[in-house]
Amino acid sequence: MENQPFTVQRLLQLPLFKGVKVIAGSSGLSKEIFYVDFMETPTLTGFLRPNELILTTGYSIRHEPAMLGRLLDEMHRVGGAAVGIKTKRFLHEVPQEALQKSDLYGIPLFDIPLEITYVDMTHTVIDQILSRQAYLLREVREVNQQFTNLVLNRRTTELVVLIGHLLGCEAAVLNEHGEVESCTSRFGGTAFVEKRPVQVGSKVMGYLAISRKLGDQETFEEMCLDHAITVLAIDFTIRQSQQLHREREQESFLVELFSGSSHQEDLLRYRAQQLGISLGRYFYTMVLQPRIGGEQGGGEQPHARLYNLLVQRVNKPGNHTRKGVFINDSLIILVSTAHDSEEKQRADAEQLLRELMAPAEELPPQARMCAGIGGLREKLSDVPDSRLEAHKALSIGTYTLPKQEIVHFHEVLVEDLLLDAAGHPVLNALTSMLIEPLVAYDLEYGTELLATLSAFLRLGGNTKRVAEELFIHRNSVLYRLERINEIIQNDLTDPEVRFRLDVAIRVWKTKDIDSKSMR
Template sequence: MGTSPFTVERLLQLPVFRQAKVMAGQEGLSKEIYYTDCMETPDLTGFLRPNELILTTGYSFRHEPMMLCRLLDEMHRVGGSAVGIKARRFIQEVPPEALQKSNLYGIPLFDIPLEMPFIDMTHAVMDQILDRQAFMLREVREVNQQFTNLVLNRRTTELVVLVGHLLACEAAVLNQEEEIEQCTSSFSKAEIAEKRAIQIGSRITGYLAISRELKERDRFEQMCLDHAVTVLAIEFTIRQSQQLQREREQESFLVELFSGSSHQEELLRYRAKQLGISLRQFHYAIVMRVDRKSGLDNEQLTLLSNQLLHKVNKPGLHAHKGVVINDSLIVLCSSTYEEADKQREEAEALIAELTTPAEDLPSDLQLFAGIGRVRQLLSDVPFSCQEAQKAISIGQQTLPKQRIVHFHEILVEDLLLDSAGHPVLSMLTSMLIEPIVTYDREYGTELMATLSAFLRSGGNTKRVAEEMFIHRNSVLYRLERIGGILQTDLNDPEVRFRLDVAMRVWKTQEVDILSIL
């Protein structure tokens, strides 16, 4: 039989049907036949199938020939192929309306010789159908073997070209975001006519798209497309397994890097290159934490941190690779800049991307970030990581309104923490800060906040008033009150310096030093 489909025209060329005469519906002679059945029942609905050949003597509608029209209506509805009737057995004349519908629907209506038994006709038809199906199965099995070999040898591009050749169209493999991964030379997303999901379990991992819409009659093409989708699921499974392995290796590398357990520069660079981690001239660490006021419990914090990690490590952000350690997201950054301002810009861009509203993230997500200084050697990155941890821990106490704190901004606080407990520092806070705190607590005032703003602004009372949303006269009154409590002149540079040191020591009292060592 070869590759030719079994059509109504080929049916009429079989010896048992050579005496059959086509009465109407010649335009449907090219319809393919998948099934055959003998119908002698008056109930026409629910039994017919697409591409089915119906053979009948007309017995069920001998008293009502117009039922032949109903049969043709139902055949048209389901997509039937043809009707063969022994017209001179029980009905002497086919109604003209039936001939008209046969022509209208393109469903051939042919007269079967009276002497030909149905068993001979159905046997001949089934031989042809089974032969055709066996041929198709052999062809599809060979195609499937080619598909499988191409996938196992990681030649996905050739598989896509083969799909396009078999289906006589353009084809492409798309990823989850429906971006083109491989495609035939003239493929265009605008011309996609059909798209099949590539699934691993219940999760869609990609799509196979083609520029031609397959019809129900395109059985071979449908089977080829189904097999292509199946083997592409194997390809995506292999990719997923490799990606998970690489992620585990990247995580192990970053944990070792940030902990400082490996100091061999050449080995670190070699491993980073093997893991696809981009290395530029300078390297530094960013430590990010979710706002403690978010109200999330530990389990939710862990889940959220992992979601943020997935966004940091997604393909494309090669200059950023992160790892979650103790609910902190620590990111290794590579840059061509060493200026702190450029580091801040890069950190702001990364945080803006991470906090972009998404279905899997809280709408009010707030992140704090600490930035360590740049280093040229990868082996020195642990020091940048420590600085980033200090920046975020100290910054949340001393600069609570800032979401991003660079280590350069807390250099003095870091120095004072190293001297924590020194008697001179204790004496300064006792003399200059505790009296103000006690006064605020007793009278419900905001002298401490006013003094802090005054010292940060370099004594600019106008800026203090704007920051605290009060009148400048109120600022002057509060400063006068503070001077009276401390029995000192706030305009004296030496006094202001001591107040600034004492204020910084006071603010860093709540910093957990052990957590950043």
Template sequence: MWYDQAMIYLRGEPMTTSFTVKNLLDMPLFRGVEVLAGAQGLSNEIFYVDCMETPDLTGWLRPNELILTTGYSFRFEPSMLCRLLDEMHRVGGSAVGIKTKRYLQEVHPEAIELSNRYGIPLFDIPLDVPFMDMTRSIMDQILQRQAYLLKEVHEVNQQFTGMVLNRKFSELVILIGKLLRCEVAILNREGEVESCTADYNAASGVENRPVFTGNRIFGTLSLTRKLEDGDHFEKMCLDHAVMALAIEFTIRQAQQLHRSREQELFAAELLSGGVSRQEDLLRYRAKHLGIPYGGFVYVMALRASCPADTDSETVKTLHSRLAEEVNRDSGGQRRLAVEINDRLLLICAADRPETGKQLETARKYKAELEARASRIVGTDAAAMIVRCGIGAVRGQYADLHASCLEARQALAFGEQAADQPEVLHFHDRLVEHLLMDVAGHPLLEQLHGELIQPLLDYDGEAGTELLPTLEAYLKSGSTKQVAEELFIHRNSVLYRLERIRELLRTDIHDPDIRFRLDLAIRYGQSRKIKRVCPQL
């Protein structure tokens, strides 16, 4: 039924759901009624009907209202009819029917002029027609037409809902276009066309209706023509179309949330090592959930450092927000982000096991995440620092947890040592990672106690920087370069090195002693990280 009506509508045969002044005058009870003025307003719709025999006009008139009167209230003051027409024009009234033969005999010329000017018809009601018969007949017509309209729109809504629930999104869009007699398109939040009718052109969109899910806009219904104000069928179809699309976007959101939750759970299993060792099964699950893979996979561990005045609640949710944004708009990159233990872990795909390519990718992601974090926190991008640790590539998902541990260790080294780069690869600190696995070894503890602890104690008591000076010297071997790095005079470097030699009672220029010193320093750093991050 509703589809046949839609096709009639499409062929240009209007549905007779509106009740106009012309429809009123075509009723048997009103045939032969003379239209005194305002004939250009015969298309005015009638929603209400009332009888008026009071001189007080202000405040009770309604839009699209038909007024029936004997003219008794302005029999001695015909100009009051002009006031009635003024008030009806102000609120958008439909027409005025007067039993002129009862009290007025004729209508004031000024009222005739106002009726023509405002397009509010004035018509003469036969004296022998009771108001009761008129109001009952009019209300019957109004209610029948409204009931018919509601029935048709109800069937349209049922069809819309059925298409949404049966996942017939394209058919829904085509039907909306046919019912509204124009080209239509569904746009997502970014303004991109998700589905449209065959001849839709973005430049021709003239009316847009936002689609809300809760209090958030999830899309837009775009039309290529403005709907007519008086066409209630079209207006109601549009409202129900927007409602159906809200259901569609709600279903999509629920599906996306479910998929995201499955992704997070599977990613957490991969990163923790709590998965089956059957690689074929892991790849099947990963492909089904959209986990990246390109021949090799690896993990990046990132953490954002916020400005000091950022509140703790904002910092707490920052990584979760970053993970949501990265997964929603990965920019075509093969990556998946999850937030675990205040770190942002990225599962990344690689075609080749190249450390240089990993570092290049990590620096690009780092800059992107710093910009996103600044936008979320609402601060200057220069105030945001994202540190990154990179694990080695693996050829199997079953080994991804090892890359995760390496990435977290690299991140920890970068955060604990101020002189470390903001992007640190696991391979850059292989010795430190090895030493972390033997933390507490008695020989290493003895070596650290003999060579490093004296310098730590002296620096703590005297406020000097002997240990940082020794670290810089062991790395470069050049006192000039150490002076430039520490912003001190070269003689100060020489003095500090001599003081170190005296405290340790050893020749720090001896290659074997230099190796032991370097090993003890690295062991001390590894032990510190192990103490701060025992889970590593």
């Protein structure tokens, strides 16, 4: 019988309690008994416990029988089990109010014959309670062993099924965002009645959801649920540790890949597959740099949280086509793709920037992101070349295309070539003859001739578009172009002159770029 709850009903079926008579509260005979105590003092509060059986001779309330009603009030408050009283010893008659409260609360009130001694009752009741508790502990220990074995063998789905079987309901494990990770076959998504948090320290790692609420008398089920939550905390800890280890391995791989220290294509592809990095037809690199208040966000301690947030968003679970790592204040991202178009690269970069800059507490309101995109490569071993191109696109674009957040290397090919020839006498002569006079004029008179010339050349000589971009009247553009003709003494309508001016202005814009910083 130890596998059955020790209820008030079972108590009254024991041979010792054969002559006991239930005088009220028979609806509560199914209540389980966990404790037993005697009350022979008038104190009614502070010592009562849930599921406790109270035995008394009525001595402490012989002069004030109404106190029995107050005892039932207190037992109802704490969830007591039953009251046994030797009515023929001191009380003789149970107050009607106590009988009514016993029926109302479902707390059985029974009359104990005078010949049953306290010693016999104590021995019998405690023996039953201990027998039941010993059985529960054996069962729970066995269940806990099964739970632990399933967790250590990474069989979480079987663990959830076992939990559901023991509790007689549907069950599911949810992650910290409330998303179902594993569940029983009939678990209905959000149709759960109770959700218990699974904590590691003070951090909630996930939840155990069940489709019914456990009753007050379901002690074994409640103990199983507590143990399930404990082993699930172990499971979440193991998974977190594995994820951190995997992230460190991915970071090491990416640093090695971008540095170009390994050139064995087969080995690179094998390691990428082992780390869950997608292998598409093409690869390319994006280099991103956060700007805080218009400046590059590197070198300052407060930006560490921003960097961590950005890396987490790039490497979010389930995304295998891109993986990123911070190196020298730049977020360098490896992208795997099946597309070979520059337009697709740019569209992906725009989408990524929107995701990265989505509002968050860790993200300063004045923060923005700039990105450089390298060319496509078919081999992982060629990715370092794409990384170098992305760095160049970002660095050169900062000077030549300052209004663009995203710059592709193909947009700055000419500037890259000119940087390799920096300091060449011909280039110096071009800037000296065609650009420096305009710069000097702008400084002296506060004009914007150089900016007008730059827009004029970039927009193919379309003066209407130049006016719109500079927010001035078209006549003002024509006047400025005349002044430029006079200062440099060249005809802007001559294609050869335009070509030389275009080269010269590109050289001028890149004169402050340190080419070594892009290596």
